[in-house]
Amino acid sequence: MSILSLLVYFCISLLVIIALVNMFITRHTNRLPPGPAPWPVVGNLPHLGAIPHHTLAALATKYGPLVYLRLGFVHVVVASSPSVAAQFLKVHDLKFASRPPNSGAKHIAYNYQDMVFAPYGPQWTMFRKICKDHLFSSKALDDFRHVRQEEVAILARGLAGAGRSKVNLGQQLNMCTANTLARMMLDKRVFGNESGGDDPKANEFKEMATELMFLAGQFNIGDYIPVLDWLDLQGIVKKMKKLHTRFDKFLDVILDEHKVIASGHIDMLSTLISLKDDTSVDGRKPSDIEIKALLLELFVAGTDTSSNTVEWAIAELIRQPHLLKRAQEEMDSVVGQNRLVTEMDLSQLTFLQAIVKEAFRLHPSTPLSLPRIASESCEVDGYYIPKGSTLLVNIWAIGRHPEVWTDPLEFRPTRFLPGGEKPGIVVKVNDFEVLPFGAGRRICAGMSLALRTVQLLMGTLVQAFDWELANGIKPEKLNMDEAFGLSVQRAEPLVVHPRPRLPPHVYKSG
Numbered sequence: 001m002s003i004l005s006l007l008v009y010f011c012i013s014l015l016v017i018i019a020l021v022n023m024f025i026t027r028h029t030n031r032l033p034p035g036p037a038p039w040p041v042v043g044n045l046p047h048l049g050a051i052p053h054h055t056l057a058a059l060a061t062k063y064g065p066l067v068y069l070r071l072g073f074v075h076v077v078v079a080s081s082p083s084v085a086a087q088f089l090k091v092h093d094l095k096f097a098s099r100p101p102n103s104g105a106k107h108i109a110y111n112y113q114d115m116v117f118a119p120y121g122p123q124w125t126m127f128r129k130i131c132k133d134h135l136f137s138s139k140a141l142d143d144f145r146h147v148r149q150e151e152v153a154i155l156a157r158g159l160a161g162a163g164r165s166k167v168n169l170g171q172q173l174n175m176c177t178a179n180t181l182a183r184m185m186l187d188k189r190v191f192g193n194e195s196g197g198d199d200p201k202a203n204e205f206k207e208m209a210t211e212l213m214f215l216a217g218q219f220n221i222g223d224y225i226p227v228l229d230w231l232d233l234q235g236i237v238k239k240m241k242k243l244h245t246r247f248d249k250f251l252d253v254i255l256d257e258h259k260v261i262a263s264g265h266i267d268m269l270s271t272l273i274s275l276k277d278d279t280s281v282d283g284r285k286p287s288d289i290e291i292k293a294l295l296l297e298l299f300v301a302g303t304d305t306s307s308n309t310v311e312w313a314i315a316e317l318i319r320q321p322h323l324l325k326r327a328q329e330e331m332d333s334v335v336g337q338n339r340l341v342t343e344m345d346l347s348q349l350t351f352l353q354a355i356v357k358e359a360f361r362l363h364p365s366t367p368l369s370l371p372r373i374a375s376e377s378c379e380v381d382g383y384y385i386p387k388g389s390t391l392l393v394n395i396w397a398i399g400r401h402p403e404v405w406t407d408p409l410e411f412r413p414t415r416f417l418p419g420g421e422k423p424g425i426v427v428k429v430n431d432f433e434v435l436p437f438g439a440g441r442r443i444c445a446g447m448s449l450a451l452r453t454v455q456l457l458m459g460t461l462v463q464a465f466d467w468e469l470a471n472g473i474k475p476e477k478l479n480m481d482e483a484f485g486l487s488v489q490r491a492e493p494l495v496v497h498p499r500p501r502l503p504p505h506v507y508k509s510g
Contacts, residue, residue, distance in 0.1 A: 030384040033068040033077055035059065043070035045224065051484045053367035056080065057397035066381050072224025074100070075389040077380075080397040082404060082432035085439070087380045088372075088391055089432070093440040096372040100390045103220045103229070107240035108212065108247070114293035115445065116301065116370065126284040127294060130275060131445040135268050135298075141449055144184045145343055148453060151180040152460050153340060159465060159498040160507040166470040169314060169494045173307035177453060178209070181302050185295055186254060187267040204250060211243055213300055217486035251292040269295060298446065304487040305365035306450055309436075310457045312363035313355060315494050316411040318467050319475045323413065327351055328501070331463040337502050339509075341459040343452055352459055354413035356451075359458075360399075360427055360436035362411055365487040367396035369438055395435045396488070404433055427451070464507070466499040 036059065038044045047069070049055040056078050059067050065081035079085045088096055097120035099105070105117035112118055115127035134140060155176040159167060175191045182190040182205070190206045220236045222229030232238055258269045272291045286294070317324040330351045335341045346352070372391040377384065400408040406421055415421045425431050428447055437444035444450065469478060481491035500507065 030386070031382070032386075033066045033381075033383040034063040035068040036063075038070040041072070041225065043072050043074075043224075044076075045071050051482060053394055053396040053484075053488075054482075056368070056392070056394050057400070060394065060397055066383060068383075071390075072221070073226065074224050075386055076392060077385055077389050078392045078394055080394040081401055082398055084381055085393045085398060085435065086432045089393070089438070089440040092378050092380065095375050095378055096391050097441045098373050098375060100371050100373040102223050102371075103237055103240060104216050107237055108215070108244050109296060110244075110289050110293040113287075113290050114297045116297050120375075120441070122284055123290070126286065127290075128445060129283075130272070130286065134271055134275065136446055136448055138448075140271075141452060145452075147183045148180050148456060149340075149342055151176050151183070152456055154179075155457075156340060156460055156464050157507045159461075160500045160504075162498055164497065166495050167498060169496050169498075170307060170311040170490065171493065173310050173457065174303060176457070177307045178206070178299075178303045180453065181299055183267070185268045185298060186258075187269075208243060208247055208250065209299060209303070211239075212247070212296070213304060213486055215240055215243065216300060217484075247296065248292065251295065255288060255292065268298075300486070301444070302446055302450065302453075304485075304489075306453045306457070308365045308487050308489055309356075309359050309363065309454050310461070311490060311494050312488075313359035313458055314461055314467065314496075315478060315480065315490070316359070316362075317355070317462070318469060318496070319478055319480075320411065321475070323355070323411075324462065324467070327355060327462045331459065335463060338506060340502075340506060341456070341463050343456055346452070346455045346459065349455075349459060350417065351413065352455065352462065354416040355462075356455055356458055357416045357425065357427060357434065358411055358413040359454075361405075361434050362399060362409075363488065364395045364399060364436050366436070366438075367394070367488050369393035369395055369435070370442070372442065393435065393438075395438075398433065398435060464500065464502050466501050468497040468499060470495040470497055 036044055036047055039046060047055060047059070048071075056067070057080060059069075060078070060080035065079065065084045067078045067080070069076045069078065079088055099117045099119070101112075102117065105112050105114065109117060113123070115124060115131070118124040118127065155172060159172065179189045179191055182188050188205070190209065215236065218234075218236050221233060222231075222237065229237075254269065255273070258267075258273055269291070272286060272294070276285050276287070276291065278285075317327070330349055331341065334348045335345050341349075369392060374385055374387050374389045374391065377387045379385065398404070402408055406415070416425060417423060422433065425434055427434050427436055428451065432439060437447040437450070469475065479490075479492045483489045483491045
């Protein structure tokens with residue numbers, strides 16, 4: 001037996017002893033929330049299954065809305081009801097304002113120099129203020145309205161020209177949201193130019209972004225059993241470090257280019273550079289490294305999430321043609337058929353808004369909240385929550401909770417209209433029954449942009465097209481299974497034939 005094998009064997013044996021002692025002491029001195037008995041060393045990791053939010057919802061049905069797990073050596077509590085989520089994210093929000101360590105933030109996001117995984121403190125406060133006052137303010141979003149509308153119009157033009165060809169709708173939506181974000185952030189399209197040509201830098205960015213989203217969704221055993229982290233058994237950390245080096249070089253070039261034109265404020269990066277050098281701005285200012293980290297996470301957070309939500313919503317409308325017809329009638333009444341819907345129309349489209357809310361409820365793009373960590377011990381629902389515990393909120397389970405929703409598995413937008421069961425829900429505030437953007441201090445900084453993007457995409461696809469499934473699939477036979485990843489994707493892509501329903505000149509002029 002080699003020295004390395006002996007060392008690994010010794011470490012595992014030691015871990016088993018420590019785990020058993022720790023479990024015994026904790027269980028017998030404090031009233032932890034209920035949950036399944038953990039295995040030695042790996043804890044409850046085997047209980048998670050292929051789709052963790054499904055498994056955790058089933059555990060909540062068995063043990064209650066607050067469940068305790070030990071994932072490796074990490075103490076985890078899972079909230080699966082609005083009332084329990086509110087206790088964590090409202091009553092004890094400050095105690096859960098920081099994030100636990102993870103390999104992705106360490107090795108890709110410049111060692112926690114981003115906003116999403118930054119510890120609660122001055123750096124995080126600076127980023128939130130920048131997002132609130134500069135990147136995602138109403139004025140900033142209005143300034144980039146033309147970008148969003150141009151990219152959605154390009155999408156509509158491409159779909160209208162598909163003819164009898166099959167269209168992978170999710171793929172097209174992802175390209176649209178990626179191009180929109182890239183133009184807003186860097187003044188560059190990721191998937192070629194409008195005329196179909198390629199940009200070498202855009203192609204490089206696209207390739208790296210695809211790998212980043214893949215790695216960000218991977219499970220790394222070292223995050224849960226720290227003593228194994230140095231072994232990098234899955235090779236994930238090595239890939240992260242290599243990708244980080246490529247991204248860093250790429251962003252350095254982009255940053256240097258933008259420093260020459262930063263005064264023009266043509267994109268978000270230029271705005272960030274101007275804030276860095278603005279002597280009139282009080283307080284902490286972002287460094288070059290922090291700017292690069294923020295750009296990375298904004299792109300990852302805003303691409304798949306929006307496109308997946310819209311893909312799920314269109315799938316639901318295809319399965320219920322009467323809902324699509326009602327939405328189209330509203331469109332024809334408010335917008336007409338001689339132009340594409342714009343963001344200025346959205347406030348008048350109440351049924352469209354209800355469709356989007358129902359998609360957020362039934363198909364949240366992030367089914368489990370990003371983890372938070374307890375800075376001190378507390379009591380929730382009569383149970384002891386130890387300091388250092390990781391909090392997960394099962395957003396997917398809350399949206400399907402049978403005690404909160406009538407017929408929770410049914411896609412029914414009318415539940416959000418006057419006379420429905422939940423007419424007053426507003427997803428942009430801390431309403432704990434629908435949590436697509438989280439809640440509390442760590443609520444998604446870009447939720448206003450996400451809402452505009454999702455509503456505009458949905459409005460355009462509803463207004464401009466009728467939809468037919470490819471390969472002769474009947475709507476009632478459409479596969480609605482999920483695949484787990486960084487965001488919830490369809491197990492099978494939505495492949496369709498879009499049928500234009502507006503005059504041809506609308507698609508050309510849009």
